[in-house]
Amino acid sequence: MVAQGLEKRFGDFTAVAGIDFSISRGESFGFLGPNGAGKTSTMRMVACMSPHTGGQLSVLGMDPRTSGSTIRSRIGLVPQQDSLDDELTVEDNLYLYGRYFDLPKRLIRERAVRLLEFAQLTERAKDKVEPLSGGMKRRLTIARSLISEPELLILDEPTTGLDPQARHLLWDRLYRLKSQGVTLVITTHYMDEAEQLCDRLVVMDKGRIVAEGSPRALIEQHSTREVVELRFGLDQQHQGATAIADLAERIEVLPDRVLLYVHDGDAAVAEVHRRGLLPESSLVRRSTLEDVFLRLTGRSLVD
């Protein structure tokens, strides 16, 4: 998949302002960014559901404008909203989706058995979709997208709104797909998700790509090894920050805490104490993509 200067406008509004990326077969590629960064618009263009208004796009070596249907027959899409067919049962949702791909009935029935198992929904096969939990619906949506055995799976915010347990189960399923050689394209505003699932990712903000690389490379390039999070009392935030600014390569003052970007976190905390400052709490952690995003855009990922 290759995009050059890819652009999406809705009237006066520019959702995607000319982005370049290329994704190879078997890769697991992420689009990380806050809500409104243009991730979903990009996914819809890549999934051939929304025509691009500028630039070039090629998916599986074809042009979405002319070969949309053919491309879609080889990709699976997990949209942000589940959009399951509430009027049908779990099983029939899989079945009909397979029919939309023009698959023979017997083949769909065979695959559905395996996919229900994969999604841990075998016992709910005959139930209507509507009363299922959020996690179950999400897993069913993923199972549904796999009925055509796609070469490329596009997941838009796969775990948004799920509890931690449901998220980990989903990650495990996606990891299995990845090891089976399925190309994954994932959008997320969770940095841990991007770190877990993506070989390579781009950071998007306001319709543009602001950085690109593997999670590790991005962290190395744009952040330090460790981060010290200090909480001072409400009024002492700025005072505290000024007193220790020289300890870190970089310092971020957030509304509720001060972040020190350092090589050795424990040493930095010791030095803070030695200077007689008494933060209410201090925490040493490794740098994450959240820090990269903060560095690149001056804002946090989740508002």
Next chain:
Amino acid sequence: MTPNQTAVPLRIVPLGFLGTRRSLRVVERNVFVYRSGWIILVSGFFEPLFYLLSIGLGLNHLVGPLDVEGTKVAYTAFVAPSLLATSAMNGALFDATYNMFFKLKISKVYDTMLATPLDPTDVALGELTWSVVRGGLYATAFFLVMAVMGFVTSWWSLLLLPAALLMAAAFGAVGMAVTTFMRSWQDFDLVGLALIPMFLFSATFYPVTVYPGWLQAVVKLTPLYQGVVLARGMALGHLHPVLLLSVAYLAAMAIVGAIITGRRVRQLLLS
């Protein structure tokens, strides 16, 4: 024009070669949904049937036979074909209006379809096909009731069925086109407001000649009148070349409706 726009006219003509096959999947979904909700499907057929029974049992004795082109026709036999036409119209409209609106705006069934090889043309064509199927089913059931009641006297009456399919296509296509412009459920009240007088006054229950000349001209413009005239001609075996005008009218309605629907569905779904 961008390449996208030039491609549109080719895609909306409902002769799409690949599209026809793919659109059957949309029909298949409806069959699936109604398999568990068949009672809803059946219920829609009863309204015109009750009219027929009420007229056959009651009004028929009060009104007496009518003179249609020199032949005496029992009042029930006069009304039955118009009710068959109405039943085809209703059958087509159920899914073309309320249900299509629900799928477009609320359940997002179409968005799901568009993530698969189906495209907006397939969706529009599939839903139209289903409307024709439903209208056709109602008309066929109605036809059987007419046969049982002894109103099917000639083989020509079988032509009622293709006439009903044409009616269903015309109303289904225009109903869908109108639905794509609807903003909320309230807008459907307007549809009801148009349909009820059309049902009552389109020479459904009496000959158009009861109206003064200018009103006759107005009534003749309504699509239901055209369907009723066509159906009555087929049922009574009065086949005139002038009926071809009704055929042309309804066919034009179906084609224009389908083209507008295809274009609008594409606009609404492919943003």
